[in-house]
Amino acid sequence: MGEILVDKFLSFEMKKALDRRGFVRNLGLAGAALAGTGLLSACGGSSSGSSMMTAQAATLDNTSGDSAQQVFTAALIAEDLASTFYFNGVSAGAITSALQADDIAYLKAALNEEIDHANLLRAQLNIAASTSDPVQMFLFPNGTFSSLTTFLSVLDALENAFIGAYLAAVKEFAQMAVDTKGGTSQMSAAGAVYTTPQLEYFAEVSASIMGVECEHRVLGREIASLLPNNECFEMQDSITTVFNGTTSAAAALGPFITAGDTSLQTALSGAAALIGTGTCTGTVPAS
Numbered sequence: 516m517g518e519i520l521v522d523k524f525l526s527f528e529m530k531k532a533l534d535r536r537g538f539v540r541n542l543g544l545a546g547a548a549l550a551g552t553g554l555l556s557a558c559g560g561s562s563s564g565s566s567m568m569t570a571q572a573a574t575l576d577n578t579s580g581d582s583a584q585q586v587f588t589a590a591l592i593a594e595d596l597a598s599t600f601y602f603n604g605v606s607a608g609a610i611t612s613a614l615q616a617d618d619i620a621y622l623k624a625a626l627n628e629e630i631d632h633a634n635l636l637r638a639q640l641n642i643a644a645s646t647s648d649p650v651q652m653f654l655f656p657n658g659t660f661s662s663l664t665t666f667l668s669v670l671d672a673l674e675n676a677f678i679g680a681y682l683a684a685v686k687e688f689a690q691m692a693v694d695t696k697g698g699t700s701q702m703s704a705a706g707a708v709y710t711t712p713q714l715e716y717f718a719e720v721s722a723s724i725m726g727v728e729c730e731h732r733v734l735g736r737e738i739a740s741l742l743p744n745n746e747c748f749e750m751q752d753s754i755t756t757v758f759n760g761t762t763s764a765a766a767a768l769g770p771f772i773t774a775g776d777t778s779l780q781t782a783l784s785g786a787a788a789l790i791g792t793g794t795c796t797g798t799v800p801a802s
Contacts, residue, residue, distance in 0.1 A: 574697060577690035579683075583701040583709060583717065585758035586684050587639045589765045590724075592650050593677055594633035595779050596771055599653050600673060601626035602782035605789055607660040614663070614738065621734045627790045628727050630783070635720075635799060641704035645783055652775030667739040673771075674732035679754035680764030681725030687757060688718035716800075723800050725749070 604610050605622050614622075633645070642648060658665040691701050692714035701709045709717075729749055737743040756763040 575690075575699060576693040577687055577699075579687055579690075579756040580759035581687055581757050581763075583688070583691060583714065584640065584704060586687060586717075587636050588649060589680065589758045589763070590684065590721075591633055591636040591640060591642075591648060592772065593680060593764065593768060594629050594636060595645070595648055595650060596653050596768065597629040597673065597677065598626060598633060598786070599777055599779050599782040600655065600659075600669070601629060602786050602789065603655075603660050603777060604666050604670075606785065607666075609661045610663055610666050618738050621738065623790055625731045625734070626786055628731075630786060630790075632724050632727075639704065646780065648779065650772045650775075651779050653771050653777045653779065654773055654775040655771065655777055664739075667735050670735040671732060671739070674728050674735065675752065676754065676764060676767050677728040678725055678732065678749050679751040679767075680757055681721050681728060682749060682751045683754055683757045683764060684721040685718045685725065688714050688721060692718070719800050 601622055605619065605626060611619055633648075637645065637648070656665065656669060659669050660666060691699075691709075692711045695701065695709070695711045695714065701714060703709055733743040736745070753762055754764050754767055758765050760766065
């Protein structure tokens with residue numbers, strides 16, 4: 516279903532402006548169907564998030580059902596998906612042969628950044644190595660790595676979803692910080708209780724990552740000869756939560772993690788040679 520939806524989107528996107536809301540909404544519907552199969556719950560489950568939505572539900576700011584660990588899990592899956600996507604794009608002769616050198620450098624930098632984001636999230640989840648990440652194989656539409664037009668369209672759609680996901684994460688972490696003052700705790704992967712300042716910091720880091728995802732979308736649109744800065748305000752679109760629910764980022768990305776045939780480990784093992792000495796700088800915002 517995800518492939519059909521993406522192909523339908525592509526035919527329209529190349530004719531006129533991207534219908535980002537419709538695309539992400541349709542992916543959400545497809546992903547929601549997957550949630551019922553237990554696939555998404557296998558990537559972190561929904562029980563821990565749902566446990567917060569019981570007696571205290573009426574008093575919570577964060578009514579998404581998401582826990583901090585579920586937000587980190589969904590974000591890690593998204594960053595691994597992005598790393599796999601950019602590696603295969605930069606490795607594909609059909610893509611790079613149609614690009615100028617500076618465009619290839621843009622994509623290599625994006626790959627570098629997505630890997631750095633995933634490393635940060637992995638640490639928050641107490642995952643020692645990428646081989647233990649919840650999703651190891653990803654599915655992409657036919658032609659993604661054999662057609663520049665298709666590749667750039669998928670890039671735009673994915674980055675729109677990532678932007679929406681991190682905007683939702685900013686809000687949810689801020690709400691969780693408020694909820695701690697009412698006695699609702701969020702736990703780390705090591706079992707420690709997050710403090711209010713820590714949750715506020717996670718909101719700041721989410722905003723920092725979201726800004727980089729916006730850069731990726733703009734650069735992809737520039738390569739595609741579309742107006743790069745076409746948004747006055749970035750939007751969540753149809754994404755209202757990060758992990759739980761039919762309009763979550765996890766549900767929207769569901770079609771990309773179903774019966775995948777494109778390996779995360781192949782991407783990560785080959786990324787160092789592509790990136791070289793590194794193409795991006797900067798550190799996580801100071802807490």
